[in-house]
Amino acid sequence: MSISMSTFWLIVAIIFGVGELMTTSLTLIWFSIGALIVMLISIFIESILWQVVVFAVISITLLVIATKYLVDRDREVKYNTNLQGIISQKAIVVEDIEPYESGVVKLNGEEWTAISK
Incomplete structure (x- = not known):
């Protein structure tokens, strides 16, 4: 065939x-x-x-x-989604952020893992 x-x-x-x-x-x-x-x-x-x-x-x-x-x-294109859209924005700390460790912040009604500068 x-x-x-x-x-x-x-x-x-x-x-x-x-x-x-x-x-x-x-x-x-x-x-x-x-x-x-x-x-x-x-x-x-x-x-x-x-x-x-x-x-x-x-x-x-x-x-x-x-x-x-x-x-x-x-x-x-400048991305305004996900991480690129929230970098350098101010958020409310929900869980303490210790040096060299991560904590939780609230931004625009969503919780995010954050690390302090």
Whole structure:
């Protein structure tokens, strides 16, 4: 039993897609998209070697461009969530904070573990 190259590339795209769902890095999605593109052009390109080369070029190019864009965009964003959003804010001490040990403070209705400067 042999499968067509289009079916093969669809399976590769699905595998990378499922792999991406298991991670949070936005890395494998570009290989999934590359496989989908090669799936479409595999109708015109019969050589498996050229299909693999096109897949690698498209996937790596998408990865590099997206990573550069996301990293540049990430540098401009100031996070106001979790720890980054509460650093340097004043809170009420609920449990004493001894030197070199942690205690508990209350900030915006939530209790946090804190260490004094």
